[in-house]
Amino acid sequence: MIIEDLMPEIGESSIKEKLVACLKSDPKTLPCMFFYDPAGSELFEKITKLEEYYPPKIEIPLLRSTARKLNSDLKDCNLVELGSGDCSKISVFLDEVPEEVRQTIVYYPMDVSREALEKSARILRKRYPEMGIHGVNADFLEHMETIPGNRKKFFCFFGSTIGNLTELRTMEFMRHLGDVMNSNDRLLLGVDMVKDITVIERAYNDSRGITAEFNKNILKVTNNHLGTNFNPDDFEHLAFFNKELSRIEMHLKAKKDLEITSPLLNESITFKRGETIHTENSHKYTVDHISKMADAGGLSLANIYADGKKWFSLAEMVKR
Incomplete structure (x- = not known):
């Protein structure tokens, strides 16, 4: 058994830069790779066992x-x-x-x-x-x-x-x-x-809210890396089928106007009520x-x- 390691060292500074750039983009995004911290991986395992997730x-x-x-x-x-x-x-x-x-x-x-x-x-x-x-x-x-x-x-x-x-x-x-x-x-x-479309959208909007919890967990991961003050309860899980692009889109939608701060940022990141963070696509x-x-x-x-x-x-x- 051999494990060949070809991954470059990715420092915490690179991760922070990536997250900041995504949050400052228009529209705001967060890379789906950040779903999978230990808590996120556990939640995804639960998703795979859901009745709606076919x-x-x-x-x-x-x-x-x-x-x-x-x-x-x-x-x-x-x-x-x-x-x-x-x-x-x-x-x-x-x-x-x-x-x-x-x-x-x-x-x-x-x-x-x-x-x-x-x-x-x-x-x-x-x-x-x-x-x-x-x-x-x-x-x-x-x-x-x-x-x-x-x-x-x-x-x-x-x-x-x-x-x-x-x-x-x-x-x-x-x-x-x-x-x-x-x-x-x-x-x-x-x-x-x-x-x-009903079957597809049900798979990403399960009745137990586990997919919503999985989606919101990315904010906790962001807080851990950037020291931001995201409160997942301030966001609504949004998943819908984009027919034109033939994909499910997952977003986090701000329930109210928000001001997100971090010791790494010179200025806060603001959200208007209804503004979203695009977290994932599934074509x-x-x-x-x-x-x-x-x-x-x-x-x-x-x-x-x-x-x-x-x-x-x-x-x-x-x-x-």
Whole structure:
């Protein structure tokens, strides 16, 4: 088991500068990466178990059935999981791969969190002792060229994480990924599909208010870094489907006029009642969107594996 560390040192000063710049932008934003402090990660785990939050309930059985269909393509490959996080989804996938095929695989989880990589590697090493594991501590959006290229590669990008990127960033990502893929390398991409808007909006406005708590937690993280005086109770969770841009948008909406101060700022940051902080996007896709992503990477769309309602898909793409 190897963990290769390629992440640059990111000092607290850089984090503070990023947060200040986002809060001073027009419109105000906060990067969604700051959702995931320990409290935020715990809240997100609760979200995945909510009745209204459909993606995991569909993706998990879809991963099982798809893995069984792709067994022959996995033999003698480097299995690269982008943004691997915990090992829950890749475990579901690998459980359906015969042991004699797993013996020929080297699994490359790639994630910005070394802690998550180490924890996952320990679990997977125990679960699949026959399989090689080589963790890569890196940001796949910035360090695509570090992806190993000495064998056939099979990329996995699960959970519709790609939906958090802007359309421009998505196409840029696909081009970069295509550049590091060789002929006949494959990508299995999880995508949340366009569906009834009511279903989508319910998933981000759950009846127990856990998504709202998760959204507001980013203000506590900001307070911890900047010494600001944000009170989460002064903001309302707002999540809605932007039909024109085909995405859920999450915002925090000020309930009243506010003045936010910090010892790091020469002047306060003001909010008018009703003004928002844009915290996250989650794009939803059509088959046409998926085809355009494939084209951007110089890939052919080989298959789209979907549930019966076609709410979620795993798109299989092959490098031309």
